[in-house]
Amino acid sequence: MGQTLAEKILSHKVGRPVRAGELVVVEVDQVMVVDSIAGSFFKRLEYLNATPRYPERVSIVIDHVAPAANLEVAKAQKEIREWGKRLGIRVFDVGRGVCHQVLIEEGLAQPGWIVVGSDSHSTTYGAVGAFGTGMGATDIALAAASGRTWLRVPESVKVVFRGRLPKGVTAKDAALEMVRLLTAEGATYMAVEIHLLDGAEGLSRGERMTLANLTVEAGAKAGLVVPSGEILEMYRVPDWFYPDPDAHYVREVEIDLSALTPRVSVPFYVDNVHEVAQVKGKRVDQVFIGTCTNGRIEDLRAAAEVLKGRKVAPWVRLLVIPASSQVLEEAARDGTLLTLLEAGATIGTPGCGPCMGRHMGVLAPGEVCVSTSNRNFRGRMGAPDAEIYLASPRVAAASAVAGYLTTPEELEETHA
Ligand SMILES: CC(C)[C@H](C(=O)O)[C@@H](O)C(=O)O
Numbered sequence: 001m002g003q004t005l006a007e008k009i010l011s012h013k014v015g016r017p018v019r020a021g022e023l024v025v026v027e028v029d030q031v032m033v034v035d036s037i038a039g040s041f042f043k044r045l046e047y048l049n050a051t052p053r054y055p056e057r058v059s060i061v062i063d064h065v066a067p068a069a070n071l072e073v074a075k076a077q078k079e080i081r082e083w084g085k086r087l088g089i090r091v092f093d094v095g096r097g098v099c100h101q102v103l104i105e106e107g108l109a110q111p112g113w114i115v116v117g118s119d120s121h122s123t124t125y126g127a128v129g130a131f132g133t134g135m136g137a138t139d140i141a142l143a144a145a146s147g148r149t150w151l152r153v154p155e156s157v158k159v160v161f162r163g164r165l166p167k168g169v170t171a172k173d174a175a176l177e178m179v180r181l182l183t184a185e186g187a188t189y190m191a192v193e194i195h196l197l198d199g200a201e202g203l204s205r206g207e208r209m210t211l212a213n214l215t216v217e218a219g220a221k222a223g224l225v226v227p228s229g230e231i232l233e234m235y236r237v238p239d240w241f242y243p244d245p246d247a248h249y250v251r252e253v254e255i256d257l258s259a260l261t262p263r264v265s266v267p268f269y270v271d272n273v274h275e276v277a278q279v280k281g282k283r284v285d286q287v288f289i290g291t292c293t294n295g296r297i298e299d300l301r302a303a304a305e306v307l308k309g310r311k312v313a314p315w316v317r318l319l320v321i322p323a324s325s326q327v328l329e330e331a332a333r334d335g336t337l338l339t340l341l342e343a344g345a346t347i348g349t350p351g352c353g354p355c356m357g358r359h360m361g362v363l364a365p366g367e368v369c370v371s372t373s374n375r376n377f378r379g380r381m382g383a384p385d386a387e388i389y390l391a392s393p394r395v396a397a398a399s400a401v402a403g404y405l406t407t408p409e410e411l412e413e414t415h416a
């Protein structure tokens with residue numbers, strides 16, 4: 001029987017054919033640590049009396065609460081800088097952006113690499129064919145100290161996206177539909193192997209990141225997008241790097257992109273996904289466009305396209321937080337930023353922003369937020385009863401203008 005992409009990558013690393021279910025020890029190509037976990041990471045290294053074996057393979061990103069929101073965080077970040085210098089570790093400081101976006105931009109995830117991150121959305125690296133996975137501080141510290149980690153070779157679920165997205169429908173809608181079909185636990189500890197066929201191979205790197213990012217919301221260990229399209233131009237993809245046609249999958253799911261409509265994930269469960277049409281009219285207090293899911297330049301442009309010549313509803317706060325300094329620069333250069341500002345948006349420092357409710361847009365009791373992020377469980381952005389509706393940047397922008405949940409198409413109709 002042939003091998004899945006996860007089995008191929010791990011076999012290549014181990015130097016012999018491996019199968020789902022086996023425990024393997026592999027060399028790690030990149031260890032990523034985020035600000036919120038860095039303190040525990042350093043404590044574990046101290047406890048082990050160890051330093052990173054390959055400091056150049058370790059990156060720390062100050063992104064979750066950046067700039068520091070209080071004294072405690074400020075002290076922790078000061079320590080990160082000191083430790084970074086002492087150990088010779090790369091530190092991406094305040095303003096550089098969300099860890100996953102930064103690592104991809106910096107070329108610190110490559111096809112066939114093992115990237116372990118202290119952050120659950122490390123599956124995002126699968127967009128470029130890296131086996132990216134999230135781990136706790138102890139495993140991350142051991143990976144840094146030894147240069148290796150252990151993994152159970154995951155079983156795989158195959159998700160095939162076919163066709164082209166209709167106008168106004170985005171990769172986020174496709175990703176939400178995928179989570180609905182897989183369910184929040186449907187791919188626990190599995191690799192979600194994503195195939196883009198019959199036109200879907202035209203999806204950009206950023207769009208693939210959105211897909212790989214959301215796989216963890218179905219419980220995935222890794223989300224691997226089989227390289228095609230622009231990835232083949234941007235990266236060196238080895239020829240062994242494809243799953244075999246007779247590989248074994250636990251489950252196979254097909255999504256016809258050409259038949260997709262705008263989606264929204266309704267609180268408090270990520271897989272509670274509906275057509276926007278089914279929940280439209282929900283009054284909105286805050287709209288947040290950003291995060292590792294949808295804070296890229298194409299996302300900001302999509303929002304600006306909807307917002308051009310319009311104003312945000314008087315009762316809505318529109319927060320736009322570019323996923324990285326590169327994204328912010330590009331948005332400044334091409335005029336996207338001005339369009340957003342003219343519509344009434346507030347622009348925040350590149351990073352996670354209010355995504356996990358630590359700062360920069362925490363929700364008060366009873367408030368409703370449309371967010372382009374990936375999680376909407378109770379209390380995620382603040383008050384336990386505040387509601388988060390997950391949607392695409394287009395739907396988020398349209399909802400900011402209307403002041404209630406809607407699509408750009410609906411907005412056109414009501415204004416016509
Ligand atoms: C802080 C970090 C560990 C966390 C994660 O693991 O995902 C955060 O990024 C999140 O999205 O909830």
Ligand code: SF4
Binds near residue numbers: 099121292355
């Ligand atoms: S943007 Fe949100 S989901 Fe992504 S790493 Fe930051 S807190 Fe986690």
